Amino acid sequence: MKASTGINQGGCSGSGSKGGCGSSARPTQFTRAQADKVAQHPCYSPGAHHKYARMHLAVAPACNVQCNYCNRKFDCANESRPGVVSELISPQEAIRKAKAVAAAIPQLSVIGIAGPGDPLANLGRTFNTLEGLRSQLPDVKLCVSTNGLMLPQSVDQLVELGVDHVTVTLNAIDARVSEQIYAWVDYDGERYYGKEGAQLLIDQQLEGISKLIERGVLVKINSVLIPGINDVHLLEVSEAVRQAGAFLHNIMPLIAKPEHGTHFGLNGQREPLDYELTQIRELCGAHMPQMAHCQQCRADAVGMLGEDRSQEFNLNQLPERSEPYQTTMQRRTLLQAAIASQGASEEEGAKLVAVASEGGNLVDLHFGHAKRFHIYSVSSEGVVRVGERLTPVYCQGPDECDEGEDRFAQLLGLLEDMDAVFCARLGLEPWEKLEQAGIQPVVEYAWQPVHEALAQWWQQLPKLAQPRRRGVA
Numbered sequence: 245m246k247a248s249t250g251i252n253q254g255g256c257s258g259s260g261s262k263g264g265c266g267s268s269a270r271p272t273q274f275t276r277a278q279a280d281k282v283a284q285h286p287c288y289s290p291g292a293h294h295k296y297a298r299m300h301l302a303v304a305p306a307c308n309v310q311c312n313y314c315n316r317k318f319d320c321a322n323e324s325r326p327g328v329v330s331e332l333i334s335p336q337e338a339i340r341k342a343k344a345v346a347a348a349i350p351q352l353s354v355i356g357i358a359g360p361g362d363p364l365a366n367l368g369r370t371f372n373t374l375e376g377l378r379s380q381l382p383d384v385k386l387c388v389s390t391n392g393l394m395l396p397q398s399v400d401q402l403v404e405l406g407v408d409h410v411t412v413t414l415n416a417i418d419a420r421v422s423e424q425i426y427a428w429v430d431y432d433g434e435r436y437y438g439k440e441g442a443q444l445l446i447d448q449q450l451e452g453i454s455k456l457i458e459r460g461v462l463v464k465i466n467s468v469l470i471p472g473i474n475d476v477h478l479l480e481v482s483e484a485v486r487q488a489g490a491f492l493h494n495i496m497p498l499i500a501k502p503e504h505g506t507h508f509g510l511n512g513q514r515e516p517l518d519y520e521l522t523q524i525r526e527l528c529g530a531h532m533p534q535m536a537h538c539q540q541c542r543a544d545a546v547g548m549l550g551e552d553r554s555q556e557f558n559l560n561q562l563p564e565r566s567e568p569y570q571t572t573m574q575r576r577t578l579l580q581a582a583i584a585s586q587g588a589s590e591e592e593g594a595k596l597v598a599v600a601s602e603g604g605n606l607v608d609l610h611f612g613h614a615k616r617f618h619i620y621s622v623s624s625e626g627v628v629r630v631g632e633r634l635t636p637v638y639c640q641g642p643d644e645c646d647e648g649e650d651r652f653a654q655l656l657g658l659l660e661d662m663d664a665v666f667c668a669r670l671g672l673e674p675w676e677k678l679e680q681a682g683i684q685p686v687v688e689y690a691w692q693p694v695h696e697a698l699a700q701w702w703q704q705l706p707k708l709a710q711p712r713r714r715g716v717a
């Protein structure tokens with residue numbers, strides 16, 4: 245009973261889609277670790293959007309470009325489309341809201357920042373929020389959706405903070421097309437118009453996409469289909485992003501109603517017809533796997549794709565006090581393990597195992613050097629990845645080791661519900677402390693593939709698997 249990987253399926257579920265699909269997408273080869281990441285992201289895998297939920301934190305009001313289709317309104321609770329939010333929140337409020345939603349919706353696997361403006365035009369607010377999420381909700385995936393203008397200079401920090409899913413909106417790779425979509429571009433204190441602004445944006449987007457891919461980040465491309473402007477051109481966009489190494493293309497229909505007050509809406513630019521969207525997705529599907537279950541969510545969307553529970557989680561509705569996040573996290577991991585293995589794990593004595601691994605393919609990291617632990621449920625049902633936990637680095641070298649004790653205590657807290665920890669190496673002292681905490685350190689499988697290592701380890705466990713040692717409150 246393994247998790248659906250979402251590999252080679254063309255990103256086309258049809259369900260919940262605005263428009264059809266039918267694409268015969270070109271296969272994309274993923275490593276197992278990438279496939280695991282995809283499998284738990286509701287936007288990246290059609291199989292995942294029934295199992296996992298997402299939320300957007302509306303912390304980023306400003307934008308550094310003006311798309312002719314965008315008008316960011318703040319006070320519009322009954323409308324659901326990109327850029328719309330009910331309330332703009334601060335990074336601190338965002339963390340509070342994220343904890344409340346993670347507790348209420350255990351299927352929440354991904355938290356993204358997607359506006360209502362551009363996350364990278366609000367660097368302080370965005371990175372403060374991401375830092376808070378990383379340190380206080382270590383088990384959620386972090387996702388950012390950007391126009392790409394500030395990407396090249398932001399990639400290092402995004403990777404450092406553990407963001408491994410980024411969506412870039414790329415509507416054109418030819419400035420003659422792009423200048424019809426963007427009114428202006430603000431960069432380095434200057435405002436650029438026409439082809440000059442368009443070319444600047446394209447250059448930054450393509451450089452940023454390449455850098456993300458070099459660093460192992462999964463990149464999804466959003467393109468807004470604008471009839472008569474970029475419809476046929478999207479074939480070139482699709483081919484370019486395939487060559488760059490993006491893994492999913494999300495062609496979204498333009499929304500352009502006069503009442504939205506956008507340039508296109510007010511000037512009669514028409515929206516695409518359903519069959520036009522289907523045709524373009526089919527044609528682009530020859531280059532790139534297509535996403536067809538995008539719901540064009542609000543910038544503060546909450547819940548499973550296709551549902552919007554944002555109105556249940558406005559700041560004034562959040563509980564005054566919440567349980568410690570560690571308790572929430574442990575409950576979420578057990579529930580996600582049950583979801584992933586369809587309820588079989590508890591009864592069969594499944595083990596929860598944390599693996600120190602750089603990319604999720606090999607058991608290849610020193611325990612103290614892991615920036616994240618990949619969490620697996622291991623049982624007679626197989627090896628199922630059920631999440632990950634981001635961690636402060638315990639020891640980066642002799643100069644930093646005086647902080648080691650505190651960080652180790654944090655690590656123990658992070659992993660206290662695990663049955664075992666796999667890593668490539670581990671010092672004697674942490675070894676003993678892990679054992680005292682009831683967590684088995686395992687180093688015998690250093691440099692072996694994670695799934696094989698875990699399966700072999702399970703095989704050699706005593707045949708009568710013990711029920712799990714610990715439950716959660």
Ligand SMILES: C[S@@+](CC[C@H](N)C(=O)[O-])C[C@H]1O[C@@H](n2cnc3c(N)ncnc32)[C@H](O)[C@@H]1O
Pocket residue numbers: 307313314315326327358359360361362363389390391392412413466467468496497498499500543
């Ligand atoms: C609101 S934006 C926020 C992230 C970022 N500023 C960006 O543009 O990528 C999220 C997505 O919604 C799309 N979007 C915004 N307004 C739209 C509209 N009127 N019709 C279709 N897509 C739209 C954007 O192109 C982008 O892909």
Ligand code: SF4
Pocket residue numbers: 307308309310311314315316327359360361362391
């Ligand atoms: S980049 Fe995003 S937020 Fe900015 S104007 Fe375009 S759609 Fe709106």
Ligand code: SF4
Pocket residue numbers: 286287298494537538539540541549
């Ligand atoms: S707008 Fe599309 S890609 Fe973004 S969260 Fe919603 S479904 Fe996912």
